[in-house]
Amino acid sequence: MRLNDLDERIVHALADDARRSYADIGALVGLSAPAVKRRVDRLRAEGAITGFTVRVDPAALGWRTEGYIEIYCRPHTSPQDIRRGLERYPEVAAASTVTGEADALAQIFAADMRHFEDVLERIAGEPYVERTKSVLVLSPLLRRTTVTSTAG
Incomplete structure:
Protein backbone atom coordinates (compact mmCIF):
# COMPACT_ATOMS: atom_id res chain seq x y z
CA MET A 1 0.00 0.00 0.00
CA GLU A 46 -5.35 -1.60 5.52
CA GLY A 47 -2.41 -2.01 7.92
CA ALA A 48 -0.66 1.29 7.13
CA ILE A 49 -1.25 2.37 10.74
CA THR A 50 -0.40 -0.57 12.97
CA GLY A 51 -1.18 1.01 16.34
CA PHE A 52 -0.84 3.98 18.64
CA THR A 53 1.75 4.19 21.38
CA VAL A 54 3.61 6.43 23.75
CA ARG A 55 7.31 7.24 23.38
CA VAL A 56 9.25 7.18 26.63
CA ASP A 57 12.78 8.45 27.13
CA PRO A 58 14.74 5.32 28.18
CA ALA A 59 16.67 7.45 30.70
CA ALA A 60 13.39 8.13 32.53
CA LEU A 61 13.20 4.38 33.14
CA GLY A 62 16.80 4.27 34.37
CA TRP A 63 18.29 3.05 31.08
CA ARG A 64 21.07 5.60 30.56
CA THR A 65 23.50 3.53 28.48
CA GLU A 66 22.83 2.78 24.82
CA GLY A 67 24.79 0.59 22.47
CA TYR A 68 24.60 -1.69 19.48
CA ILE A 69 25.69 -5.30 19.26
CA GLU A 70 26.64 -6.85 15.94
CA ILE A 71 25.79 -10.53 16.09
CA TYR A 72 27.71 -13.08 14.02
CA CYS A 73 25.83 -16.38 13.96
CA ARG A 74 26.77 -20.00 13.54
CA PRO A 75 25.97 -21.49 10.11
CA HIS A 76 22.34 -22.33 9.38
CA THR A 77 20.91 -19.91 11.96
CA SER A 78 17.56 -18.58 10.79
CA PRO A 79 16.27 -15.05 11.42
CA GLN A 80 13.51 -16.67 13.51
CA ASP A 81 16.15 -18.29 15.75
CA ILE A 82 17.80 -14.89 16.27
CA ARG A 83 14.47 -13.23 17.01
CA ARG A 84 13.44 -15.92 19.51
CA GLY A 85 16.79 -15.57 21.24
CA LEU A 86 16.74 -11.77 21.46
CA GLU A 87 13.09 -11.22 22.36
CA ARG A 88 13.80 -12.64 25.83
CA TYR A 89 15.99 -9.62 26.65
CA PRO A 90 14.06 -6.53 27.78
CA GLU A 91 17.21 -4.51 27.09
CA VAL A 92 16.90 -5.15 23.32
CA ALA A 93 14.99 -2.15 21.93
CA ALA A 94 15.30 -3.24 18.28
CA ALA A 95 16.96 -5.97 16.27
CA SER A 96 17.35 -6.53 12.54
CA THR A 97 19.11 -8.83 10.14
CA VAL A 98 21.65 -6.80 8.16
CA THR A 99 23.92 -6.87 5.14
CA GLY A 100 27.67 -7.00 5.57
CA GLU A 101 29.69 -9.30 7.76
CA ALA A 102 27.33 -9.41 10.76
CA ASP A 103 24.13 -11.41 10.59
CA ALA A 104 22.11 -9.14 12.88
CA LEU A 105 22.30 -5.86 14.75
CA ALA A 106 20.65 -5.25 18.13
CA GLN A 107 20.03 -1.88 19.78
CA ILE A 108 20.49 -2.19 23.54
CA PHE A 109 19.48 0.08 26.42
CA ALA A 110 21.01 -0.63 29.83
CA ALA A 111 21.21 1.02 33.22
CA ASP A 112 24.99 1.45 33.09
CA MET A 113 28.19 0.03 31.59
CA ARG A 114 28.18 -3.05 33.83
CA HIS A 115 24.59 -3.82 32.84
CA PHE A 116 25.45 -3.38 29.14
CA GLU A 117 28.42 -5.71 29.57
CA ASP A 118 26.19 -8.29 31.27
CA VAL A 119 23.68 -8.16 28.38
CA LEU A 120 26.53 -8.43 25.86
CA GLU A 121 27.92 -11.50 27.63
CA ARG A 122 24.50 -13.18 27.83
CA ILE A 123 23.81 -12.58 24.13
CA ALA A 124 27.31 -13.79 23.22
CA GLY A 125 26.54 -16.98 25.15
CA GLU A 126 23.43 -17.81 23.11
CA PRO A 127 23.86 -21.15 21.28
CA TYR A 128 23.39 -19.59 17.84
CA VAL A 129 26.02 -16.86 18.38
CA GLU A 130 29.54 -17.36 17.11
CA ARG A 131 30.85 -13.92 18.14
CA THR A 132 29.76 -10.36 18.77
CA LYS A 133 31.07 -6.85 18.29
CA SER A 134 29.67 -3.88 20.17
CA VAL A 135 29.72 -0.10 20.09
CA LEU A 136 28.42 2.37 22.66
CA VAL A 137 26.48 5.52 21.83
CA LEU A 138 28.12 8.69 23.14
CA SER A 139 25.51 11.24 22.05
CA PRO A 140 22.38 10.54 20.00
CA LEU A 141 22.39 13.05 17.14
CA LEU A 142 19.06 12.45 15.42
CA ARG A 143 16.08 10.23 16.22
CA ARG A 144 13.02 10.02 14.02
CA THR A 145 9.86 8.13 14.78
CA THR A 146 8.54 8.26 11.21
CA VAL A 147 10.06 8.22 7.78
CA THR A 148 9.40 11.20 5.55
CA SER A 149 8.56 10.43 1.94
CA THR A 150 10.76 11.94 -0.73
CA ALA A 151 8.88 10.32 -3.60
CA GLY A 152 6.94 12.70 -5.81
Missing part, protein backbone atom coordinates in the same frame (compact mmCIF):
# COMPACT_ATOMS: atom_id res chain seq x y z
CA ARG A 2 1.26 3.47 -0.89
CA LEU A 3 -0.01 6.50 1.02
CA ASN A 4 -1.18 9.52 -0.92
CA ASP A 5 -0.06 13.01 0.16
CA LEU A 6 -3.11 13.67 2.34
CA ASP A 7 -2.88 10.32 4.13
CA GLU A 8 0.84 10.88 4.66
CA ARG A 9 0.17 14.28 6.26
CA ILE A 10 -2.40 12.69 8.57
CA VAL A 11 0.05 9.95 9.55
CA HIS A 12 2.79 12.50 10.29
CA ALA A 13 0.39 14.53 12.43
CA LEU A 14 -0.47 11.40 14.42
CA ALA A 15 3.20 10.43 14.68
CA ASP A 16 3.98 13.84 16.18
CA ASP A 17 1.15 13.45 18.72
CA ALA A 18 -1.06 10.37 18.67
CA ARG A 19 -3.44 12.09 21.11
CA ARG A 20 -4.14 14.91 18.66
CA SER A 21 -7.86 15.27 17.92
CA TYR A 22 -9.37 14.53 14.53
CA ALA A 23 -10.58 18.14 14.43
CA ASP A 24 -7.03 19.42 15.02
CA ILE A 25 -5.64 17.14 12.32
CA GLY A 26 -8.47 18.18 10.00
CA ALA A 27 -7.60 21.85 10.46
CA LEU A 28 -3.98 21.01 9.68
CA VAL A 29 -4.73 19.06 6.48
CA GLY A 30 -7.93 20.77 5.29
CA LEU A 31 -10.53 18.10 6.12
CA SER A 32 -13.43 17.78 8.53
CA ALA A 33 -12.96 15.73 11.69
CA PRO A 34 -15.28 12.93 10.38
CA ALA A 35 -13.30 12.78 7.12
CA VAL A 36 -10.03 12.43 9.07
CA LYS A 37 -11.57 9.69 11.22
CA ARG A 38 -12.71 7.77 8.12
CA ARG A 39 -9.21 8.00 6.63
CA VAL A 40 -7.55 6.91 9.89
CA ASP A 41 -9.98 3.99 10.19
CA ARG A 42 -9.18 2.98 6.58
CA LEU A 43 -5.42 3.30 7.19
CA ARG A 44 -5.76 1.07 10.26
CA ALA A 45 -7.88 -1.49 8.38
